[in-house]
Amino acid sequence: MAAVRLLRGTWSELGHLAAPVRRRVFIEEQGIPVELEWDELDRASRHIVGMTDYDTPIGTVRLTPNAHVGRMAVLPVWRRRGIGKQLLQAVLEEAAAAGMRSVALSAQVPVIPFYEKLHFEPYGEIFQDVGIPHRMMRRALQ
């Protein structure tokens, strides 16, 4: 597992670090329209950013006030080294600390197994969002 330093904060504190990762992954790699990537929920959410030893941001995730995990992204060259898992664990800690009883997310279908590793369970039908098949998942918190 790669060592990563996790920063936790608001969009005004961490947006300048989270934005380049999301731009690279969602806009450039996945082709998501730029106007759909940025929304008003960023300012209301808690954000986590994973940093290398050289202070480069390589992964990010957010937690909205209504307990949705989203915008989960790790830069391509850093994948499959446990960074996504550390980000997801950290966001679950944030949710528990905020008193949330469960969290939900809209998973891209190919990465459902990634979320299942951290005990999220799929529910409902598969649906299309920005041309990508998704399914809702949720996880109860202690």
Ligand SMILES: CC(C)(COP(=O)(O)OP(=O)(O)OC[C@H]1O[C@@H](n2cnc3c(N)ncnc32)[C@H](O)[C@@H]1OP(=O)(O)O)[C@@H](O)C(=O)NCCC(=O)NCCS
């Ligand atoms: C999904 C994503 C965040 C995973 O990040 P990552 O750093 O590669 O994940 P990790 O290395 O922490 O993987 C944790 C576990 O999930 C597994 N996993 C990761 N990606 C997977 C995938 N696409 N399919 C199946 N299993 C996967 C890993 O093998 C690992 O298993 P292990 O604990 O048994 O070793 C990353 O692939 C990504 O940014 N993808 C593009 C953006 C995206 O799809 N975001 C999600 C939108 S819903």
